[in-house]
Amino acid sequence: MPRMILACTVNDEPVEALIQPYQTLLDVLRDTIGLTGTKEGCGTGDCGACTVHLDGQPVCSCLVLAMQARGRAVRTIEGLAEGDALHPLQDAFVRFGAAQCGFCIPGVLMSAAALLAENPSPTEEEIRYGIAGNLCRCTGYTKMVDAISEVAGAAGGKA
């Protein structure tokens, strides 16, 4: 198949890549662009490990063809922190010990960041539903929910 040029921004940097039209955004991020922080847990949209932001919206990058990102803004876990300053969620995940094996964590953080961007003061239930598309086999979700709740409380004030 003739290859195509994908031009978009990834973590605010312009990117141009020569790719196959059948490649997923996940594969292009990992294999072509070399950003391996985004993980593949299933490849079928069931686990959320591959969650990235496309124009600010959380998507399963395993279900998005890379060419669908043409001209759009992609943000991955590598672009969640601002320079050396961790995103408040990343900081909270460390303080609460929310991660274990870490494999699901990039996806969970991207989902949680998208949730807080849309709803700065979610309830515990809204948080649980907000990350319900992200499977974690290690943690039982408890500390993640605690960590996200704390950040939401600090960011959203008394909503």
Add this chain to the structure above:
Amino acid sequence: MTVATPKMLGQPIKRREDPRLITGSSTYVDDLQLPGLAHLIFVRSPHGHARVNGIDTAAALGVPGVLAVLTAKDLEGSTTGPLPYEFAFDPFSDVKNMERGPLATDKVRYVGDPVAAVIAETRYAARDAAALVEVDYEPLPAAVVDPEAGLAPGAPLLYEEFGTNLGHTQDRKVGDPDAAFANAERVVKLRVVNQRVFAVAMETRGCVTDWRPGRPGDSGELTMWSSTQIPHGLKTKLAVLLGVPENKVRVIAPEVGGGFGNKVDVSPEETLAAIAAMRLSRPVKWSETRSENFQAAMQGRGQVDIVEAAITGDGRVTAIHVDAICDIGGYYQYLSPLMGMLTGMMMPGPYDIPNIHFTLKGVLTNKTPVGAYRGAGRPEATYLLECLMDKIGHELGKDPAEIRRINFIPPEKFPYSNGLGANYDTGEYVKALDKALEVSGYRQLREEQQTARAQGKLMGIGLAAYVEICGFGPWESATVRVEPSGKVMVHTGTSPHGQGTETSMAQIVADSLGVGIDDIVVLHGDTAMTQSGIGTFGSRSAAVGGGAMVMAVDQVRDKAVRIAAHLLEAAPDDVERSNGTFAVRGAAGKAVTLGEIAAAAYGGNVPTGDEPGLESTRFFKPDDSVFPFGVHVAVVDIDPDTGRVTLRRFIAVDDVGNVINPLLLDGQRHGGIVQGVAQALCEEVVYDESGQLVSGTLNDYSVPTAHMMPMFELDRTVTTTDRNPLGVKGVGEAGTIGSTPTLRSAVVDALLPLGIQDFDMPATSVRVWKAIRAASGSNGQA
């Protein structure tokens, strides 16, 4: 010596692993790229049971970019013997001898059985080509799916040469069970099914294998990065299997995305990947897809238990008879034979049962082989015992807590040998029970339940006690090295994959040397870098690995004290650690830092009798295992119209001995509880009668998500052990072992008013709804 720096042990120190994990900058196997990397895809059987009459690889070989297509025929001579499986450490005399290679030969025995391997320049080409491999299957009728049916005369045979599907047996007796049953006031019987479950580590299996061909007079070198829990064991076994000298084999477990026992394996896939790299002299990557993981990664549990107990009129168990039927799958794979054996070893659980008869039948079935899964054999023992305790309570009309209380092994009987090879160290089971009742507000819950029942509501309170054997040896290792600058480098022979062992080991070292935790780096999982080790499984890292770490660091500390005394011209007994220095007691200003000591050590300025350098490698062999225990309580509500079970509260009182880091501890408990709860509520591997895997995707297999779980209420008692230097017992599996029977107990308790006493997991809405309909006399078949 006095310790003046704040103690790290016991503190909720932040995980040292996290900075790389939360930024996505860690390296898991699939993140690795090597120059010239080729990709490996397996062709797997779509049949549960079929003869393989031929394989045509011509079309696959014609796909551009394909480098090789391998079948069993091509592998002749590639290995020195069959794939290894372990049964050596138990008196099984009759485990069948199985000559399995990495690819199926004349027959396939489960859906997912690998029959061919395609290696290509890209994953895409390999996948396209794999679809073109033509396998001539002759499906065999009536696959063996139900292990009990597999034992029936005339059942189809997986291995004609064995003449039976019975793979192995065990028959063990303690005391005089026959006499106890003859004299029993009452006999209680039940049959419980411990269904198969998937481990579902979020990172599937995979490996990257690199082969540097040999030169005349020199063997080639094999390096494998694998998502494994046992890099050292894998190295040894691969070396033997491939005929490569062990000192030319290096296995690296990079960041590993969860294991749960599933990655304690020397798998056909890893073996084949190594062979492929050796054949092609190119690095080869195998990344398992999720659907392959469901089909071919070892599954957990799979046991049917037929239970009889002799009891006294007040509910004391005087004897127990258990026939365990273990669903092994199509092959023995690494630890498969051991699972049922561990059940037998823990048969009496926390109860003082003097007479025991345990039999085991390991049955070969047309399913994926079983292996270790969080608890491995001990959850099965606990589950059947707790179902039994509930049943005794129901039959005698007694509170389940009280039935357990009168059966517990009393504290004065420890150390307690259960007659089956387990020698319990310490236990205060009544204490844990009382705490669980108190923390849960058990009495109020029962009152609330009465009111709820009066209103026709189905509220259930479940309770289960457990004791587990863990901290298996035979040994573990540690190296502590103070670098010339005073920074500390530590190697552990364990191979963590989420446990936070880098943090807990650093805490141990920080306390002994009096250095800051940030000055310590903990490495693991690289056989070329680390001294030999065993790995991470069976809740052993703290108990056994921690013991080795204590021995190594204390030896380094003692030497540091001697060097400090030498530098300060004092007696070693007068040197104490204070504020990060080694100082002479009572002599203000006479102190040296660890950096100064290290500089002297590597400068050769050491006292007579000491060698230069400042490092120690030690191996710790515990005398025996350790036995954590606990009591869990769950509260559920069941919707009588839909059968939906809602987990309202979960209370866990665990006793894991001393605690190194409560942050890590609670994380292990949360995760363990959810996995155990999931088996009771929603997870089940389903095969149809032809051996087809029905639950083979994340859509068909219900792994709990965040909105399905409540917050957990955790409490502890502390009963230490003298079987390791830290007095720790291990926590990795405790949550899972306790929570499954607790949930099942709660579900049955909720359904009791309907006359339901027996219920097999998982308590999905459909199954509960059917049970309710059946009990209320209406047609349960929707």
